[in-house]
Amino acid sequence: MSNTPVTAPYTRAVVNAMRKLYPESLADKSFDNTGLLLEAPSDPLRRQMNSVLLTVDLTKAVCDEAIERNDSIVVAYHPIIFRGLKSLTLKDTQQQSLLRLAAEGISVYSPHTAVDCARGGLGDWLADIITGTPTSREELDQDNPESRPVSPSKRSPSKLEASDPFATQKRPTYMLQHHPSQLSLRENEKALKLGSREHKRYPISATKVEGYPGAGMGRIVRLAAPVNLTEIIDRIGLGLGNPKGFPIAVPQGKQASDMMISSIGICAGSGGSLFAQMEREGEEVDLLFTGELSHHEALAAIEKGKCVVCLFHSNTERGFLHGVMKPQLEKAVQEEWEKIRNEERNREGNSEEWNEALEDDNVEVQVSEVDRDPYGIMIDKAEL
Structure with missing residues (x-):
């Protein structure tokens, strides 16, 4: 592959699947911020698992969970980036999570009001x-x-x-x-x-x-x-x-x-x-x-x-991830991953590591075990 940064192919499959299930055009853009909020560059030498982690909120605990699981992408129902940012620093806990995920090659997608x-x-x-x-x-x-x-x-x-x-x-x-x-x-x-x-x-x-x-x-x-x-x-x-x-x-x-x-x-x-x-x-x-x-x-x-x-x-939202979104996404990602694999397999210029990633037919969608409403x-x- 060239030196131009690209997204991991499995991440693209997840984003494509989410956009088909919950079209971004349906989101209320008058206030909402939906879509691919963090596009982490792929590194085939330390590639992520073919897995997506579903959560309502992208908290520090969920960030730790995604990194430990080595997920390719986090689908966070609530957008962690809601308003314009003038900087990205480690002082802000939410920005810290984004920086840590980017460093690990994990992207973040938010569907929010489209769902x-x-x-x-x-x-x-x-x-x-x-x-x-x-x-x-x-x-x-x-x-x-x-x-x-x-x-x-x-x-x-x-x-x-x-x-x-x-x-x-x-x-x-x-x-x-x-x-x-x-x-x-x-x-x-x-x-x-x-x-x-x-x-x-x-x-x-x-x-x-x-x-x-x-x-x-x-x-x-x-x-x-x-x-x-x-x-x-x-x-x-x-x-x-x-x-x-x-x-x-x-x-x-x-x-x-x-x-x-x-x-x-x-x-x-x-x-x-x-x-x-x-x-x-x-x-x-x-x-x-x-x-x-x-x-x-x-x-x-x-x-x-x-x-x-x-x-x-968030208790009106969290059960939907397990009961509906997870099975929907498993099926849709399987279809999108197969398309991407067929399109890119053995394309001229692919590295051996890139082709190896495309040979992995595994698809995994999991719901966060640590995501919860702040109130009890x-x-x-x-x-x-």
């Missing part, structure tokens, strides 16, 4: 958890004849129904619990195999990009028959790894078991601005389901008779 917007992406995954239907582009295009609304009087008793989340409790001894690792989510995939509910869904803000019908930011779900809020809370808990608890808000004087829900506004991460747009456009819902809302946004919602379920910002919940030891 939020895509059909079958993050918005649909959260809607699936609410409705009990699996994420699939094909199934989104079909009516499920077995989907029938279940009468609230016939539903199974909720494990939360007997308790009032706003009741005063004794002061216990607490310990910190973080949201379950995505590694434990395999046990909870049955959440999406529960009897699905007949419903309609559509984006809160439909994309203006031509050629992507049904894509857009957020989702509105309208159920064919109302269900109790406690049942929805059970579905959310099961679909997202059974966390020990998460914030909910209901109108004053009400309990969760009093609330019947027919419509849900959904937004991964922080939903305040998207929910405000929803209201301006006259879309009324009974429940707001998101990662986080400000105090005043939540207060305004319950004053209007709405309910709110929050999971902390202090819970009573007696409840463990």
Whole structure:
């Protein structure tokens, strides 16, 4: 090969696959920074493994993990470079991670709002958890004849129904619990195999990009028959790894078991601005389901008779990496890697090391074991 710096061929296969699964044109460029954020030069003499590490946030711990694993590329849902940089120094912890990864030949790609917007992406995954239907582009295009609304009087008793989340409790001894690792989510995939509910869904803000019908930011779900809020809370808990608890808000004087829900506004991460747009456009819902809302946004919602379920910002996003993105990317990277290998194998000027790298047909996609939301919940030891 020439002395011109180039990206590792496997890294290019991953980037190509991500762009096909979640086109960058769908991202909200008014504020977002998506795409290949760090393009590390390839060195065939110390080449990386044919592996990609998925994470929500590229923290120092995830950086250490990628270097230890010798990954070719990190796909970080949240962009680690969000605004313009005037320098890259080791003083800044995020810049330090980028410099360390570049030195090791590891690139960084961020899809962020392209994943939020895509059909079958993050918005649909959260809607699936609410409705009990699996994420699939094909199934989104079909009516499920077995989907029938279940009468609230016939539903199974909720494990939360007997308790009032706003009741005063004794002061216990607490310990910190973080949201379950995505590694434990395999046990909870049955959440999406529960009897699905007949419903309609559509984006809160439909994309203006031509050629992507049904894509857009957020989702509105309208159920064919109302269900109790406690049942929805059970579905959310099961679909997202059974966390020990998460914030909910209901109108004053009400309990969760009093609330019947027919419509849900959904937004991964922080939903305040998207929910405000929803209201301006006259879309009324009974429940707001998101990662986080400000105090005043939540207060305004319950004053209007709405309910709110929050999971902390990144806990609405992390399970998607394991449940949907990982299998999607494994298949797409396999196809793209085969194309690149066929195009570049034995091309004139290739070094022996370069051709050796192209002979490696292994493809690996893993989800970070150390990525987590910065917040945890202090819970009573007696409840463990």
